[in-house]
Amino acid sequence: MEKIKKRFISEIFYSILSLSSIILLILGWMYLASKRPELFPSPQETWDRLILFLEKPIRRIPLYSHVLDSLRRVGIAVLLACGFGIVLGTALGWSRLVKSTFGTIFELIRPIPPIAWVPLLTIWFGIGEFPKVLLVFIGTFAIVVVNTAAGVKMVEPLSLAVGKIFQANEFQMLKEIVLPASLPAIFAGIRTALGVGWAIVLAAEMLGAVSGTGFLITKGMSIGDTALIFICMFIIGIIGALLSVLASFIERRICPWKTDR
Amino acid sequence: MKDKRINKVEVKNLTKKFGDLLVLDNVSFKIKKGEFLCVVGPTGCGKTTFLNLLSCLCEPTSGDLLIDGEPANPKKHNLAFVFQEPSSFPWLNVEQNIQFGLDIKKTRQKDKKERVERIISLMGLEQFRNSYPHQLSVSTEQRQVIGRAFAMDPDLLLMDEPYGQMDIKMRYYLEDEVVRLWKELGTTVVFITHNIEEAVYLAERILILSNKPAKIKEEVLIDLPRPRDVADEKFVKIRKYVTDQIKWW
Numbered sequence: 132m133e134k135i136k137k138r139f140i141s142e143i144f145y146s147i148l149s150l151s152s153i154i155l156l157i158l159g160w161m162y163l164a165s166k167r168p169e170l171f172p173s174p175q176e177t178w179d180r181l182i183l184f185l186e187k188p189i190r191r192i193p194l195y196s197h198v199l200d201s202l203r204r205v206g207i208a209v210l211l212a213c214g215f216g217i218v219l220g221t222a223l224g225w226s227r228l229v230k231s232t233f234g235t236i237f238e239l240i241r242p243i244p245p246i247a248w249v250p251l252l253t254i255w256f257g258i259g260e261f262p263k264v265l266l267v268f269i270g271t272f273a274i275v276v277v278n279t280a281a282g283v284k285m286v287e288p289l290s291l292a293v294g295k296i297f298q299a300n301e302f303q304m305l306k307e308i309v310l311p312a313s314l315p316a317i318f319a320g321i322r323t324a325l326g327v328g329w330a331i332v333l334a335a336e337m338l339g340a341v342s343g344t345g346f347l348i349t350k351g352m353s354i355g356d357t358a359l360i361f362i363c364m365f366i367i368g369i370i371g372a373l374l375s376v377l378a379s380f381i382e383r384r385i386c387p388w389k390t391d392r
Numbered sequence: 393m394k395d396k397r398i399n400k401v402e403v404k405n406l407t408k409k410f411g412d413l414l415v416l417d418n419v420s421f422k423i424k425k426g427e428f429l430c431v432v433g434p435t436g437c438g439k440t441t442f443l444n445l446l447s448c449l450c451e452p453t454s455g456d457l458l459i460d461g462e463p464a465n466p467k468k469h470n471l472a473f474v475f476q477e478p479s480s481f482p483w484l485n486v487e488q489n490i491q492f493g494l495d496i497k498k499t500r501q502k503d504k505k506e507r508v509e510r511i512i513s514l515m516g517l518e519q520f521r522n523s524y525p526h527q528l529s530v531s532t533e534q535r536q537v538i539g540r541a542f543a544m545d546p547d548l549l550l551m552d553e554p555y556g557q558m559d560i561k562m563r564y565y566l567e568d569e570v571v572r573l574w575k576e577l578g579t580t581v582v583f584i585t586h587n588i589e590e591a592v593y594l595a596e597r598i599l600i601l602s603n604k605p606a607k608i609k610e611e612v613l614i615d616l617p618r619p620r621d622v623a624d625e626k627f628v629k630i631r632k633y634v635t636d637q638i639k640w641w
């Protein structure tokens with residue numbers, strides 16, 4: 132009884148602590164806003180800007196639609212990256228032949244940061260939807276490939292031995308043993324890919340777009356609307372966190388054996 | 393008494409080295425079709441290595457391994473292997489694990505269901521059928537692995553210290569079950585154990601291996617009637633004899 136009471140008190144203590152750190156942050160923000168109002172919009176101003184934005188959308192595109200545009204670009208690109216990446220990653224981890232052919236080319240291209248592709252993609256494809264999706268694809272594909280290949284390489288030899296004893300053919304080995312055994316590694320890759328993809332799509336939209344969260348935030352910069360920039364930053368942060376939650380949710384659904392550990 | 397059964401396994405001058413480490417040194421022996429063979433020997437002498445060779449999980453350095461008169465090839469023979477380490481698939485639940493081999497062999501759905509049900513009740517796994525391996529105790533997981541092997545109705549069953557983790561009651565029960573499976577199916581069984589009582593209880597013949605590099609130190613035929621009684625005078629005599637022959641400590 133004594134113990135439970137102590138636990139309870141310490142729970143409350145730490146909750147209050149984290150709550151007060153948030154309050155402290157907001158107070159600091161208000162202080163800065165009062166000192167340099169031209170650089171820092173106050174919380175109240177930011178809130179008003181948000182309401183205004185919801186009532187009078189920029190370029191007649193409502194806020195949620197900007198967000199959905201960005202998310203759609205990331206979604207399509209990451210989906211494609213997963214599809215192709217898991218196939219190539221599995222092949223790379225499984226077959227020496229693939230590793231020494233495709234693997235070599237892949238290793239040569241991989242160190243180029245995705246943003247370095249922007250000029251080339253712009254010259255080739257302009258600033259439409261396709262080059263943005265392609266840029267996110269380039270940035271996330273490698274992540275999925277590398278994680279998948281690592282997972283495939285780390286499959287327990289004993290699991291492979293069991294498959295061999297049961298006379299599994301090569302296809303069954305891959306489908307029934309190698310893939311499920313590597314799923315946790317693959318998901319680690321997908322989770323990172325979503326995060327990185329979200330970052331890249333913002334960069335792509337900041338460099339040239341007519342919609343999307345990245346476009347909004349640069350718009351805020353060009354018209355000196357710091358409140359708008361603040362709103363965008365909040366939204367970008369929240370979406371990033373939600374994507375990570377989404378990845379965990381899907382992982383738990385697809386890998387039920389990883390739960391309640 | 394001369395054993396008239398044909399040979400299931402023939403091992404001829406089998407040698408296995410890992411680099412410079414000589415593990416099996418020119419070993420030759422035969423296993424009859426339908427025989428129950430126990431292998432005992434000191435830790436690290438090469439028992440697991442022998443089973444790995446037999447199931448083609450690794451290659452012999454020299455010598456021949458014939459199963460049914462042909463070079464050993466797991467693609468041709470219906471063999472099952474219970475590994476020393478826990479070898480269930482973490483991503484499958486108990487039922488799916490037991491079914492794994494049947495899925496690979498594309499057994500008919502109805503057959504599959506029946507066999508899986510039989511194995512689940514045989515191994516007493518009813519309450520665990522939807523559990524994943526990480527939720528099981530080691531001995532329960534091992535029962536499921538044994539069930540997965542039994543489900544195949546193998547004609548060559550290799551078991552590497554399968555009951556090491558079990559409590560006495562479970563071990564006695566599973567010993568009787570493996571004997572029953574062996575009798576019903578005419579399976580050839582190679583059973584590795586450190587437990588001499590277990591070897592004498594199960595085997596028609598015991599192979600005693602020497603320290604590494606492993607050679608066959610002695611063969612002991614056991615023609616006690618079944619079911620055997622561990623307290624029986626003859627049983628105790630054989631058990632003592634085998635113990636004396638081993639004395640690897």
Ligand SMILES: Nc1ncnc2c1ncn2[C@@H]1O[C@H](COP(=O)(O)OP(=O)(O)OP(=O)(O)O)[C@@H](O)[C@H]1O
Nearest residue numbers: 410413415434435436437438439440441442476604
């Ligand atoms: N893949 C390998 N590479 C190198 N050495 C190995 C390998 N596998 C086994 N060995 C060595 O071969 C010897 C025999 O190993 P093995 O596992 O066959 O012994 P064992 O009789 O099964 O032992 P235990 O009773 O402990 O199960 C050991 O000294 C081991 O270190």
Ligand SMILES: [Mg+2]
Nearest residue numbers: 439440476552
């Ligand atoms: Mg061993």
